[in-house]
Every structure is written in C-alpha cells, then in structure tokens.
Amino acid sequence: MSNTGLVSFMALYVFMLAAFVGYQVIGRVPALLHTPLMSATNAISGISLVGSLVAAGSSDTVTTILGTVAVAAASINVVGGFLITDRMLRMFKHDPGRPAKRPKLGHGG
Amino acid sequence: MAREYFVQVAYLLASGLFILGLKGMGSAETARRGMFLAEAGMLLAVIGTLLQAEILRYEWILVGLAVGSAVGVAISLRVPMTAMPQRIAASHAFGALAATLVGLAEFLGSQGHGEVIAHPKMAALGFEVMFGSLTVTGSIMAFGKLQEILPSAPITYRGQNATNIALFLATVGLYVYLIVVPDAAWAFYAMIGLGLAIGILIVLPIGGADMPVVISLLNSYAGLASSATGFAIGNNVLIIAGALDGASGFILSILMSRAMNRSFTNVLFGAFGSAPAAAALKGGAALPVREVTIEDAAVQLAFARRVIVVPGYGLAVAQAQHQVRELAQQVERQGGEVLYAIHPVAGRMPGHMNVLLAEANVPYDALRDMDEVNPDFPECDVSLVVGANDVVNPAARTDQASPIFGMPILDVDKSKSIIVMKRSMNPGFAGIENALFYDPKTAMLFGYAKSSLSKLVAHMKGL
Incomplete structure (x- = not known):
C-alpha cells in the first residue's frame, strides 16, 4: 500500500472516533437546546475556513479567487453562527421562583 | 519546524475545545460557557492556519475575512x-x-x-x-x-x-x-x-x-x-x-x-399530502363541536390549578408568544401553575418553539418536551391548545387506519378539560380530521389566536 493510502487510513480512524464522540456528546443535548445546537455546530463546521485560508493565500490566481469566496462564506458561518448562538442562549432564562431541579407537575408543589 | 509544531498543537487544542464546547450544550446553565470554549478553539485554529508556510500572501484572505465577518454580524444581529x-x-x-x-x-x-x-x-x-x-x-x-x-x-x-x-x-x-x-x-x-x-x-x-x-x-x-x-x-x-x-x-x-x-x-x-385524503373521521361533519366564549374560558382558566399550554406552529405564525406568556402570568396570579408542552416538530426546525417562547420571556424551567410532560396530562385541569393540530390528534394512538397512526403525540385528550384555539374547523397540514375537537371534554374557542389570547388576558385581569 502506498504512503498516501496509509495516511488516508489514519484519517478514517480520526473520523470514526470523532463521529462516535459526537454521537455520544450530542445525544445528551436536551430538545430545549436543539436550535442553538444546530447553529453552534454550523459555526464550528465553519472550520472549513482553515482550508479556504490556504487556498486564498496561494500564488495561483484562480485558486486565490475561489479561496477568497470560500473564506467569505465560511467566515459568515463562523462569526454569524457564534453570535446568533449566543443571542439565543442569552434568552434562555431560569425562573428564580422555581427550584433548579425541575419537579414533576403535581408532585412537587 | 517549530512553526509546524505550533500549528499542529493549535489544531489539537481546537479539536478538544470544540468537543468540550458541545458538551456544554448538555444543559442551559453551561451552554454559553461551552460556546466560549468553542470560540476560543476556532480562534486558535485560524491563527494556527495563518502561520502556515503554504500561505504566501494575505491581502485576499483579509478581504474574504472582512466581507464574511461583516455579512455574518449584519445577518445575525437582525x-x-x-x-x-x-x-x-x-x-x-x-x-x-x-x-x-x-x-x-x-x-x-x-x-x-x-x-x-x-x-x-x-x-x-x-x-x-x-x-x-x-x-x-x-x-x-x-x-x-x-x-x-x-x-x-x-x-x-x-x-x-x-x-x-x-x-x-x-x-x-x-x-x-x-x-x-x-x-x-x-x-x-x-x-x-x-x-x-x-x-x-x-x-x-x-x-x-x-x-x-x-x-x-x-x-x-x-x-x-x-x-x-x-x-x-x-x-x-x-x-x-x-x-x-x-x-x-x-x-x-x-x-x-x-x-x-x-x-x-x-x-x-x-410527497406527503397526496395519500391521506381518505382519512375523514367517521360521521364527519355530523359530529357536534362545543364552542366556548372568551368569558367562560377566562373563568375556567382562572380556577384551574394546573394548566398546560400546547403551542403549535400556528402560534408562531400568529406571533402570539408574548400573549401566551401574559395569559400564563394571569393564571399564575390566580394561584395556578403553567407548563408548556413542546412537541419535537412544533416549529419549522428542531427546538424552534423553545427559542420562540424563551424570547417571549418564558423561563426554560416551564418548557417540557413530549416524553417529560405526557405523564402530567391526567392531572392537568385545562390544556390550552394554540395552533397545534396533528401533534395532539389521538387518532395517532387509536386509529390504525389513520395516516398518522403510530406518530408520537402529546396526550392532551387525557387532561380533565381542553380548550382548543383555532381559526376555523379546517383540518391540519396532513389533511386529517382531529377527533380531539369532537371530544366531550373539549371546548373550541374560534378566532385569531393573538386577539383571542389578548381578550382572555383582559378578562382574567378583571376577575
């Protein structure tokens, strides 16, 4: 097997483990926060900015043009995504009148 | 070489911070802190990338970043x-x-x-x-x-x-x-x-x-x-x-x-919507519905000890979240307790209804998801259904012939009494009749959700 083939194989391990971790971690997010979750993962996947930056900084004109558009698109997601997630999360307020341990209706008081 | 190590360390830290950040989303108390970690991770990853040797020029990078950030800020604030x-x-x-x-x-x-x-x-x-x-x-x-x-x-x-x-x-x-x-x-x-x-x-x-x-x-x-x-x-x-x-x-x-x-x-x-036309309720229009006036509904809510509000997408369309919150305040003023039963598809995206109600200052402690709230319905004095239809249709549990049979629903029909706010008797998006509306425990309050809710609030204030 060629060297690049082996490198791709290691990348598959990284992908598989990350997908398992993601499945476990995100499976625990309550339905209450599913919209902020989607906007947060959107912002995080704006990490494709990393690939876009390299393309935009290349010496080849066409690559630079494509890369610059990609940088703009990805940074809309990163900047906009984190801002709007925070805007949403700030709206979720705890009721000071209720105990933190959400009691069942009719069993607590 | 040292630069290359720095880049790799930055990426490693960023990966860890992203996972920790999403872990913070596990509860509303830790979510914002989690997002700060994820933001720090992103900053590290970007700085790391900018130091890479493959990057030969920066002017177009700056243009892309500036345009993208400006558009991102403008969209997300508005x-x-x-x-x-x-x-x-x-x-x-x-x-x-x-x-x-x-x-x-x-x-x-x-x-x-x-x-x-x-x-x-x-x-x-x-x-x-x-x-x-x-x-x-x-x-x-x-x-x-x-x-x-x-x-x-x-x-x-x-x-x-x-x-x-x-x-x-x-x-x-x-x-x-x-x-x-x-x-x-x-x-x-x-x-x-x-x-x-x-x-x-x-x-x-x-x-x-x-x-x-x-x-x-x-x-x-x-x-x-x-x-x-x-x-x-x-x-x-x-x-x-x-x-x-x-x-x-x-x-x-x-x-x-x-x-x-x-x-x-x-x-x-x-392509939903084409098949279920045949699923009309047996007897159809012949079945009577019971109508209720604003005055009677206000009295009923005022005397209720436990009220569960069931918001559907119709509520968001009517932009009546604030009126619902005011109504809940009136019920609480009369000594009642109010919860909100949120079906997973109550909005147009996962969790949408929770955000809409949180924006209307409903504390998140009162927002309950379907599995959490269903056992509470038998002890609920009044369920108030606002702009929801298929997600409260008991046919999903009882009628094998129904196209929504087997769909998980909110067990509104188990509560002691039900008020359904609805514009008219038109069926929901699936084109299916809803047996809940003909239930003897159900009273229909016809009219636009927003104005009906405002009138209810006004009447309850006078009680």
Missing part, C-alpha cells in the same frame, strides 16, 4: 427568531459552498501543475464536491421555501422519484469513475453540475411541514462535506469538526423523522 430556520438553511448553503470551492480549487491546482491526484485523495475530494454541491442548492431551495419566496407546498410531477434516483445513480457513477480515473476533468465538472441539479430536484417535492427533517439532513451533509475536505487536504481538525457537525445533523434527522412517524426515504420520496 434576523428575527421566527426566521431562524431560514437562517440555518442559508448557513448550510454557505458552509457547503466553502467546502465545494476548496475542493474545486484543489482539483484545478493539481490540473494546473499537471499532477494526477492519488486515488484515495480523489475519493475524498469527489465526496466533498458531490455532497457540497447538492447541499448548496438543496439549502437554497429550503431557504426559499421557508422564506416563502418559493411556494412551500410540495411540487410534484410524474416520474419524479424515478428521475431523481436516476440522476443520483449517474452522479455516484461519475464519482466512482473519478476515483478510478482521477484526471477526468469532464467527469469532475459533470458531477458538480449533477450535484447542483439534484439539490434542487430533491427539495422540490418536500412541503413546509417536513422542513425540520430536511434542515437536519442538510446539516448532516454539510458536516460530511467539511469532513471530506479534511480528508482531501489532510487536516484532522477539519475531519473532527465536520464529523461532529455530521453526527449532530444525523441525530436530529432521526429525532425529527421519529417525531413525524416517517422514515428518511418517506420524507424524501413521499
């Missing part, structure tokens, strides 16, 4: 919470566009240097561009439907599924061909073209009410496209972040499909 599904659909399009362009740039770069891309790399690059391009147009279509620029009703024609499947198979065929013959430029461009076409065609037959599944599915695709970018350019932080995004979209797609009692294939190839 967009109303009701428009969140559209905004998310748009951001899937941006994310997928970035991935597709990076893939295209990579391919063109290799062609320009006369290099042939290695087979494993082409597998990643092809996947990236295929899923990227169909997510771009699919998300734009979803955006158009949610923004009501495009008709939100399903658009169907004869042979639609056969056409879509044939196109998809052709695209996969091109992809496989490219892995075998990585320098076939025509196949690469044809694959992009077909991907863009499939994105449009696959969302055409999907109706507005099915959007929660579509948005989640596109989220998953956008994540997979980012992850494939990581494979193509050999960058682990991209693989990890893309996998997290993909896993999140995947989980949400499953949850949404389950909440609608449908499978992925049924949503994508089903």
Whole structure:
C-alpha cells in the first residue's frame, strides 16, 4: 500500500472516533437546546475556513479567487453562527421562583 | 519546524475545545460557557492556519475575512427568531459552498501543475464536491421555501422519484469513475453540475411541514462535506469538526423523522399530502363541536390549578408568544401553575418553539418536551391548545387506519378539560380530521389566536 493510502487510513480512524464522540456528546443535548445546537455546530463546521485560508493565500490566481469566496462564506458561518448562538442562549432564562431541579407537575408543589 | 509544531498543537487544542464546547450544550446553565470554549478553539485554529508556510500572501484572505465577518454580524444581529430556520438553511448553503470551492480549487491546482491526484485523495475530494454541491442548492431551495419566496407546498410531477434516483445513480457513477480515473476533468465538472441539479430536484417535492427533517439532513451533509475536505487536504481538525457537525445533523434527522412517524426515504420520496385524503373521521361533519366564549374560558382558566399550554406552529405564525406568556402570568396570579408542552416538530426546525417562547420571556424551567410532560396530562385541569393540530390528534394512538397512526403525540385528550384555539374547523397540514375537537371534554374557542389570547388576558385581569 502506498504512503498516501496509509495516511488516508489514519484519517478514517480520526473520523470514526470523532463521529462516535459526537454521537455520544450530542445525544445528551436536551430538545430545549436543539436550535442553538444546530447553529453552534454550523459555526464550528465553519472550520472549513482553515482550508479556504490556504487556498486564498496561494500564488495561483484562480485558486486565490475561489479561496477568497470560500473564506467569505465560511467566515459568515463562523462569526454569524457564534453570535446568533449566543443571542439565543442569552434568552434562555431560569425562573428564580422555581427550584433548579425541575419537579414533576403535581408532585412537587 | 517549530512553526509546524505550533500549528499542529493549535489544531489539537481546537479539536478538544470544540468537543468540550458541545458538551456544554448538555444543559442551559453551561451552554454559553461551552460556546466560549468553542470560540476560543476556532480562534486558535485560524491563527494556527495563518502561520502556515503554504500561505504566501494575505491581502485576499483579509478581504474574504472582512466581507464574511461583516455579512455574518449584519445577518445575525437582525434576523428575527421566527426566521431562524431560514437562517440555518442559508448557513448550510454557505458552509457547503466553502467546502465545494476548496475542493474545486484543489482539483484545478493539481490540473494546473499537471499532477494526477492519488486515488484515495480523489475519493475524498469527489465526496466533498458531490455532497457540497447538492447541499448548496438543496439549502437554497429550503431557504426559499421557508422564506416563502418559493411556494412551500410540495411540487410534484410524474416520474419524479424515478428521475431523481436516476440522476443520483449517474452522479455516484461519475464519482466512482473519478476515483478510478482521477484526471477526468469532464467527469469532475459533470458531477458538480449533477450535484447542483439534484439539490434542487430533491427539495422540490418536500412541503413546509417536513422542513425540520430536511434542515437536519442538510446539516448532516454539510458536516460530511467539511469532513471530506479534511480528508482531501489532510487536516484532522477539519475531519473532527465536520464529523461532529455530521453526527449532530444525523441525530436530529432521526429525532425529527421519529417525531413525524416517517422514515428518511418517506420524507424524501413521499410527497406527503397526496395519500391521506381518505382519512375523514367517521360521521364527519355530523359530529357536534362545543364552542366556548372568551368569558367562560377566562373563568375556567382562572380556577384551574394546573394548566398546560400546547403551542403549535400556528402560534408562531400568529406571533402570539408574548400573549401566551401574559395569559400564563394571569393564571399564575390566580394561584395556578403553567407548563408548556413542546412537541419535537412544533416549529419549522428542531427546538424552534423553545427559542420562540424563551424570547417571549418564558423561563426554560416551564418548557417540557413530549416524553417529560405526557405523564402530567391526567392531572392537568385545562390544556390550552394554540395552533397545534396533528401533534395532539389521538387518532395517532387509536386509529390504525389513520395516516398518522403510530406518530408520537402529546396526550392532551387525557387532561380533565381542553380548550382548543383555532381559526376555523379546517383540518391540519396532513389533511386529517382531529377527533380531539369532537371530544366531550373539549371546548373550541374560534378566532385569531393573538386577539383571542389578548381578550382572555383582559378578562382574567378583571376577575
């Protein structure tokens, strides 16, 4: 097997483990926060900015043009995504009148 | 060499911070702190990348960053919470566009240097561009439907599924061909073209009410496209972040499909709304409904000790979240307790209704998801159904002939009494009659939700 083939194989391990971790971690997010979750993962996947930056900084004109558009698109997601997630999360307020341990209706008081 | 290590350490830390950040989303108390960690991770990853030796010039990078950040800030500060599904659909399009362009740039770069891309790399690059391009147009279509620029009703024609499947198979065929013959430029461009076409065609037959599944599915695709970018350019932080995004979209797609009692294939190839016309309630219009006046409803709510509000998408359309909150305050003033029962598909995207109510200052402690709140209905004095229909239809539990049979619903029919606020007796999106409205315990309060709620609040203040 060629060297690049082996490198791709290691990348598959990284992908598989990350997908398992993601499945476990995100499976625990309550339905209450599913919209902020989607906007947060959107912002995080704006990490494709990393690939876009390299393309935009290349010496080849066409690559630079494509890369610059990609940088703009990805940074809309990163900047906009984190801002709007925070805007949403700030709206979720705890009721000071209720105990933190959400009691069942009719069993607590 | 030292620089290269710094870059790798930055990526490693960023990956860890992303996972910790999403872990923070496990509860409303820790969510904001989690996001600060994820933001720090992103900053590290970007700084690390900018230090890479491959970057030869910075002027265009700065232009891209400035334009993107300005647009991102402008959109996210202005967009109303009701428009969140559209905004998310748009951001899937941006994310997928970035991935597709990076893939295209990579391919063109290799062609320009006369290099042939290695087979494993082409597998990643092809996947990236295929899923990227169909997510771009699919998300734009979803955006158009949610923004009501495009008709939100399903658009169907004869042979639609056969056409879509044939196109998809052709695209996969091109992809496989490219892995075998990585320098076939025509196949690469044809694959992009077909991907863009499939994105449009696959969302055409999907109706507005099915959007929660579509948005989640596109989220998953956008994540997979980012992850494939990581494979193509050999960058682990991209693989990890893309996998997290993909896993999140995947989980949400499953949850949404389950909440609608449908499978992925049924949503994508089903074109709901055509079949269930036959499901009229036995006896149909002959059954009597009981109407209630504002005055009587106000008295009923004032004496209730336990009230569960069941908001549906109709509430968001009517923009009546604040009126619901005021009504709840009146019930609480009279000594009652109010909870909100949120069905997973109460809005146009996962969790949408929670955000809309949180914006109206409803404390999150009062927001209960379906499994949490269903055992509470038998002890509930009054259930107030506002703009919800199919998600409270007991036929899902009892009538095997119903097209929604088996769909998980809120057990509103088990509460001691029910008030349904509705404009008229028209059936819901699925075109199905709702037995709840004919239940002897149910009283119908006809009228526009917003004005009915305001009148209820005014009457309760006088009690």
